[in-house]
Structure formats: structure tokens, C-alpha cells
Amino acid sequence: MGECMMQAIQVQAGPSVYQCEEDVLLSLEEKLLKYGFRNVLVIHGEKSWKAVEPYFPAFKELVATFVPYSGHCSENEIDRVAEHQADVIVGIGGGTVLDLTKAVANKIGKDAVLIPTLAATCAAWTPLSVIYDDQDRFVRFEVFPRANLLVLIEPRVLLTSPPEYLRAGIADTLAKWYEARALTEQLETKRVSIELAVNTAKLCKDVLLEHGAAAIEALNKGVSNHSFIQVIETNILAGGLVGSLGDRYGRIAAAHSVHNALTQFEETHHLLHGEKVAYGILVQLALEKRVDELVELQPYYHELQLPYLFTHLKLDFESLETKQKIAEWTLKKGESIHMMGQYFTEEDIILALETVEETLKKLLKGRYST
Template structure:
């Protein structure tokens, strides 16, 4: 399978340490940035405010903007207009994945102005990757865009992320393990020898092995408010290792079936309360059924139970779907722009439909309630 391989490996600078935000002023000045758009969520700013420097006191003009809630075309355009109308030098995004994705999209489309990201959660690899996942205003996922420029700077203060909602952290773990399963066959069947693909596969391997070994303890440490090595390793795996898979591997390391299932699930209003990674984790199980990797499903099952990850439609608030409604989801999985078309196995609507039905039966046989 001939796929594109253009490595966009990492942010230009990445700093993860207690007090990381103290570097923000010098980082801006070293980049000759004097006027910034500061995009943030309300809750995220409340968590981070105590650690942030006062940029205005350092002679930096700040246009403060509260995020509207979705990484939508309208929200991105709102940021682009502000950057251009206010003649701003850069955009800072502080918050979760949708805030960061909006900042990346707006920064690039406004003329590739520098992008500085301050993630306040470790729920995905948005702080690391050079792409944005796009949504409609109502929360339906409509695809993603990849950018040819990397983020200028990522600052991670572990204290802020440790104080973030635990369910987002768990969703980040779930999204991270998907990196291994989605890239596995693509990287196995790569038609070229490349050190970049080797690094991509090793990063994907860590996306599975580190969470399986450390995530349960890390989650307990987070509940206890303890900044431990286990927690830090899992947190950085969510952000860094997961981003390195596609960063090195490009199309060989892209999301495939599990994320396609996630995207399709967003057509159902009942799933909108579920976080991205939670829906992806269900997609992993559907993908494993498609690939007939039943032993791997059994290996994952205790981990899913420990983290309360979904295995059945009932776990997604979709337990009452008719067969026709399940087929509608399968049809959405196979839409022309779907990520599932990257999967080496040529899936059809019937493939996905029968996999969902079979997963329900498998769950019943394994006494999953």
C-alpha cells in the first residue's frame, strides 16, 4: 500500500515542568511577539490563572477571547478575523483539545502566525499534532485538516493538568491506546523501509504499553492529587507519544477504523455527552472484531473494566437502537471522507454493521454488564 510519508514530528519547542508558564514572557520576546490573541476556555483559565504571568505588565498587548465551545469553521474564522483586524503577531491557546485545535487552525490560516499552546488537560495529542479535528456547531464531527507548519511552542505545567477533570485524563488514555491498534496493520504492511516508520511504530507501541502498565496507578494518583512519576509518564504519553505516531509516520500512522467509528457515533445526539477518547475506545473494540483479534480483546477487557470504558452500545447510551439505526451508524463510518478508508482491510457497510452486532454478542458471552 503506497501512502504518503511526510514527517511533521513535533512542536518546535516543548517544555513540560512545574513552572513552565514562567517561560512564556521570554519565549514571546525571543520570537519578537508583542501582540497576541489569547484564546481560552473559562474553566481552563480558572485552573491556570494562578500560574500565568501578566503579559500586559511585560509590554505585550493581549486580546483576550473566550472559546465558544466547538472547533468549528465559524469559530476558526472568528479568530482569523481578530488576528488580522488587530494586527496580532501570534495566537496563544490555553485549554483542552478543541481550544488548541482552533488555535492551530486560526494561526495557520491567518498567515502562519506563531502558535503557542498551553494544554490544561491530557485528553488527547492536540498539543503535539499539527492538525485540527473539525466539528459542526452542534458537536457533529466533520473531519480534520493537516497543516504544513508546526506549533512554535508548547508549555505544560503538570500542576494544571493534575488539577483537571479525571474523566478527561481517562479519555486521553483511551484515545492513546487506539494509536497502536489503528496504526498496527498500516505500519506492518508498509511498502518502504524508513527510520521514520520505525520510530512511528515504537511510539505506537509505547502508546499501548505505558498505559497498560501505569494508567490505573496514575489515575489513582490523580484522584489523590499526587504528582508522581507514574502519572507524569502517562500524562506525557497522552500528549507526546500519541502525537509522535503520525508525527513520524504520516499516513502510515493515521487514525483509521476506531476514529471512524467515533466520528460516526457523533451523528447520534445520545453520545454527545461522551468524551472523544471514550467513543474512540469503543471504536477500538469494533476494529478488533473487524480484524478478528479476539485474544487481544480478551487481553484488553480487564483494562477496559478498570477504566470503565465502553464495550457495548448500552455503554454509549445507545442500547435501544434498532438494527436499522445501527446500520445508519455503519453507513456513517463508511462515508467517502471517512478515516476507515485508510485501513488496509477493505471494509464495507456490512463489515462494520456485522462487527457492531458481533461485539454485542461477544460482550454478552463475556458477561459484560
Template sequence: MSLINIPIKYENEISLEQSGELLRPLGKKALIIAGRTAFEKAGAKLETALKDAGIEYRIEIWGGYPTQQKAAEFGKLAQEYGADFVIGAGGGRILDLAKAASENASLDVVTVPTIPATCAAWSTLSVLYTDEGKQDVYVFRKRSPVLILADKKLLLEAPERYLIAGAADSIAKWYELNTNFNANKNDFALRLQLAVSKLILEFNETEFIDAYIKGETNEQLLSNTIDSNILLAGLSGSIEGKVAYGGLAHHFYNQSTQIDNPNKRLHGEVVIFGLNVQFAAEGKPDGEIREYLSRLKKL
């Protein structure tokens, strides 16, 4: 069996405050789960959109890790409040928390990414942690977020480090998936994943990385990088076949949370280091690994 689970709409052309018409069909009441910094940046715009749509809302600010307990609490709160849908506004951890909470409440979820560091806004997957920041469990939604509101102006205002980390995270996907190809050439879900991941890899390696290193980026290129980090990386992960996800880069990140302070580094920064661990495990020549490392370090 093959499954492609994608959002109904990825809106990347309008400002967040203009999204009322997209939100109106989703219901009359919404529970907003947001990070503190994220809500300071995006809250007023989101509230404008909800008011324009005539949607009542309740705001919950959360600054800790997305845990099973918190997902259960917010899911229960959404039900008690009578929410028709949940909105997650923030970075990957907040979006994962909102997705898991809405799944617990059997509600649709809208994601509002405020940093372009991962594909969490798109993915059905929520990575949940312990209170100490160690990775705990995966939670999969039955459906992708019903709507992604990717306000490019808002996302471009985020510190550049997040965009770079998102590119690093997405670059790893092709290399991880490709480890499975020779043994599974007849799995066309895997082929489709690889094709999408190849688009990400080619964009980053032929357009974004070189331009960034040379200081020749522009707003359109940065905007395209946001779409690569969220839309393309998310699409690649939305395709499910019979072959389990391969590679070591993301597994390296998962295990690193058990022994290191997860707040030190962004997800993509650890994943790209894990990719080089994978290269070493695959027996790639030292010179090839060093050359790739040198190029990435310039980011």
C-alpha cells in the same frame, strides 16, 4: 516522501507563570483563545508570564464547538489586532480552534493544554465541527505549534477522567497503525510511527493501567502518563509517510458525532470503544476481546 512535523519546544518542567522567557521571542502582541473553565484555572498564570515578557495581549473566551466560521472569525481578529502569534489555552476543542485560527492568519500558535485528554496540544491537525457538534472537516497546519506549555501541576489538577481518556486515546494508535504494517513493511515512516506508538502501548499496559487498577499510582507515574498522552501520542501523529492512517477506532469516533450527543462522552472514551469495534471487524476471538474490554472497564 516522508515528513516529520514537530513543535520547536515541549516545555513540561516549569510552571506556566514562569514561561515569559519562552514567549518573549515570539513577538510583541498575542491573541489568547481560551475556554472559560480553562482560563479560570490558567489565566492568571498565563497573564503573569505575558506581562513579564512585555507582551501585549487580548483575551477571547469561547465555549462552543470549533467551527470553520469561528476559526475564520478568530483568524481575522488576530490580523486586525496585529497579533504576532496566537495562544490557545484549554482542552482539545479550544486548542484545535486556536490552531485553525492561527493558520488562517498565517501566524505561529502556542498551546497551553489544561487537561491531558488528547494530543491536540502537539498535533498539526484541527478537527472542526458544526455548531451542533457533528464533525465537519479536518484542517492541517503547515507547522506544528511553535511552543507547548505543559504545566504538570495544572494538568494534574484536572479531573482524573481526562487523564484516563487520554490514555485510552493514545493506546488505540498502535492497533490502528499496525493494520497497515504487513502490506507496507518498506515504509519506514510507518515503522517509526509504530515504534513510537509501541512505547505508548507498553507504558500503558505494563505501568499505568495496572498501577491505576491497584490504586498504586503516584505523582511521577501520573506525570509520565501526561507525557505519553501529549508528547508520545503527538509525536506518533507527527510522522507522515505514503500510507494512509489505518484502523477503525478514530473513524468510529468521527462517525459517532453524526448520530450521538458528543457532549456525553470524552473523545478517548469513544475511541477505545471504537477499538473494540475494530477488533471485532478483524475477527479477533471473542474471548480476547472480552478480556481486553474487562481490563479497560476497570479504568
């Protein structure tokens, strides 16, 4: 009997309702009233509210309280926002706002309705939150027992988002394939839900490699075309499905552990979540001795301006102390790298960092002029 048959797989396929279409928010009040809700707590960011406001309906029967978030999804912020009373929690914003919304909804036992303003992560889909401290340092992630109630995407809102967030979302979703593969290769047999997760992760990679650059170009032009819709739905829907179907076998591995390690450096705070994950993919590939795939990804990273060298992270490659600290934090107890079924040492991590740097620097000399 294969290992996966010995594991309990909990499938939380997705939200009760998912819609991605223009004017989808016009029916928001009608949808909420059908569930018997009357008092609505709306959590939002300043920029996200400005993006959504032109499409957000004026409520006639619902009573809404609007609460701006502080910029963090931390325990302190969760406690602060959870003090408000409501029948349902609506989150409007990027991944941090949506994670905060889910955490608050879980804390007070209410449903979450999510309206993403960025396609930077699959946060709108997944029933989990990543918790940081008030200094933006990773603390933990928590999976909730209740799926999100509604996920409503107005494509015109996402067309107003900065291109760097779509780029980061592409990288974060690209990691689904590399991490799901690493988590499932160890299995002698795979249950149907895991096969679905892996196949969806492969679809994510294929769509993003084909349409990623074109989607960013469309965003820069303010045009919603096939590539743009393909990519935002891949980032949010397909990316979220990987973890929803595969449970622990479709979530995160070494790439995200490297991300978490990088958050400990103030120098990397200019990078978005997905950008740090992008670098983590490369380190994971080096750990897996897949240097050929490392080389294959470099032109794509270069075109999308994703980080692949220490200089892109604003870290000093010559500093052994820096590399040791990355290795230490990557291997911290409880980190997802330990789900890969392999034993890694700090020396392995440092060697992987050096492999990425030296391989791609050597490649650059022959591929691009300085």
C-alpha cells in the same frame, strides 16, 4: 519495492519547543519576546483559564487580548476568532481550544503556542485540527503546513483536570497502537520514520496499560507521581509523535471512523472523544478478526470505566436502524477506515458491532456479578 517506498512521507516531528515542568509558564513572556512578538491573542475556555491563571505571568512588555471560545472548533468560530489581529496565537485549554488555536493561527498565517489544561488528546503536539459543526458533529480534519511553535505543560494544571478527561486521553492514545498497526501491516517494507512511529505507538500501549489506572488514582488524590507524568507525556508527546513521524501511516484508521459515526447520535454526546474512540478500537479489532485481543482489553476497559457495550453508548443494540447508520457513517467516503488496505461493507461493520457486543456480554456473565 515495498509500497511504503512509493509513498511520500512528510515528517513533522513536533513543536519547535516542548517543555513539561513546574513553573514553565514563568518564562512565557521571555520566550515570546525572543521571537519578536509584541501583540498576543490568547484563546481560552472559562474553566481552563481559571486553572492556568495562578501560573500565568503578568506581561510587562507584551500586549495581550483574551478571547473566550464558544465551545466549538467550527468554521464559524474559526472565522470569528480570526478577526482579531495579533503576532502570535496562544491557546489555553483542552483539545477543542487547542484545535481552534491552530486553525486560527493557520488561517491568519501566525504561530501557535499551546498550553494544554487536559491530557485528553495529543492536540497540543500535532499540527492538525478536527473541525466540527456548531452541533458538535464531525466535519473533517485538516493537517497544517506549520508545526506548533511552543508546547508548555504545567503539570499542576493537569492535576486540576477532571479524571474522565485523562481516562479519555488514555483511550485515544491507546488507539495509536491498534490503528498504526492496522495501517502498516499492509506494507512489505517500512521506512525508518514509519518504524519509529510504530515503535512509539507500541510504547504508548505498553505505558498506558502499565500506568493508566495508577495515573487516574494519582489525579484523584491530587498527587503528581511517576505514573501520572508517564501517562500525560504519553498522551501528549508520544501519542503526537506517532502521527508526526508516520504521517498517514501513524494517524487514524477504523477506530476513529467509528468515533465519527457515533458523533452523529445525540445519545453519545455525553461521551468524550477518547471514550468514543475506545469503543472504536474494539470494533476495529472485531473487523480484523482479533477477538482474542478484544477479550484481553475488556478488564482494562472495565477498570478505567471505558465504554465497551451499546448500553455504555446509550444506544439500543436491538435497533438494526442504529447499527446500519453506524455502518453507513463509518464507511463514508473519505473516512480513515479506507486507509487500512481492506474493503469493508456495511454488513462487515454490523457484524463487528455484534461481535463486540455478544463476545463481551458473554464474558461479563462469567467474570462479574450483575
